[in-house]
Amino acid sequence: MEISALADDGGFQGEYLTQVTLAGGCTRISPLRGAQQQPSEVAWPTFAFTVWWDTFSNATTAFAGQCFVDASGREMLSTMWLLREAVGS
Template structure:
């Protein structure tokens, strides 16, 4: 096999996992670079049941850049009073392995401007693609059963 003439292109759509074992599923990226998906965090500062949360974002045109930058917002509305924004870049190595290097800001709702000092967290995550996974609505089957009914005690 001869040398590869075209560089690998990054495709954000699919299932990704970061080093903390959080899962992110990005649905198809449209022609304008916009995408949506779901995020299932593996870590949280809340004691509430973790739920799958919606994400929306955009990336630069991959036809012009093989390793595009992107950004997306996750709204934790279903179990937390915070929002996280991620920015990052997709890197593809010479074997075609895709990695998303990201930085994020999380803003938690606070009661007053004076509490703003404790409202924002900053961090980084590295996501790798989960291979051999059927695309589309995957995180629904990974979400914890938050609404499972509590068993009723039975008389014995």
């Protein structure tokens, strides 16, 4: 996942790179957009973003999570996600 710098309003955008596709082993890039609490407001900000898998699927995934920094200073994003694919009814 590659994201832009956090905007003043907490918004961000970027690209999600994955090899988990039906198309085989090549990496696919899909657009993402999201928002995060400002780090100045809370020590461990929460965030959410969506990924539209437009390059290989008619699906969208919504992620929600929280940012953490461990004792060694390593940043980690802990998330839960929900994938939804379009269906006829």
